[in-house]
Amino acid sequence: MSQRTVKGSICFELRKYGGGRWTLDSVYDDKELATTEAKSLMERFKAILAVRVVAVAEENGQFREWTVFKQGITDDQQAVLRTPPPRPAPAPAPPVAKARETPAADRPKRRRMSTRLYYARLAGGMIIVVVVAVLGIAVLRMVP
Numbered sequence: 001m002s003q004r005t006v007k008g009s010i011c012f013e014l015r016k017y018g019g020g021r022w023t024l025d026s027v028y029d030d031k032e033l034a035t036t037e038a039k040s041l042m043e044r045f046k047a048i049l050a051v052r053v054v055a056v057a058e059e060n061g062q063f064r065e066w067t068v069f070k071q072g073i074t075d076d077q078q079a080v081l082r083t084p085p086p087r088p089a090p091a092p093a094p095p096v097a098k099a100r101e102t103p104a105a106d107r108p109k110r111r112r113m114s115t116r117l118y119y120a121r122l123a124g125g126m127i128i129v130v131v132v133a134v135l136g137i138a139v140l141r142m143v144p
Contacts, residue, residue: 010057013065014038017050017072031055035069042071049073 012034014025025041028034031053038051050072056065 010055012068013054013056014041015052015054016041016048017052018048022052025051031068038069038071 009029012028012031014028014034014037015022016025017023026034026037028037034053038053041048041051050070052070053068054065055068056063058064
């Protein structure tokens, strides 16, 4: 494979796509053989995402190429397929009446506990806890 083409002839390059880039796999003189091998590569290797057979011709010292077979999809095409459809905008929430918008007469009155009553309840609760603890310890000492 030292020469790609003989002047005036056409060769067929088998290119494979994997890892985000196209690489040349092999070169054939026969289009059918190149196409068959491309199909075989897609079936055998899961890492190959796409294959294509490109015809290459030399004309006046310049190479002209065109795709004669392709199969699979490239990363760019997969990204387009993976893009989820746009979601519809959420419906606006119904308006909520704020506390300040409600007239004062309709609002329930909040009862405030006086400071003395708060500390009296706190002290009473603590006394109850201490009494229960002392009685519990006394009962435990009486049990043989």
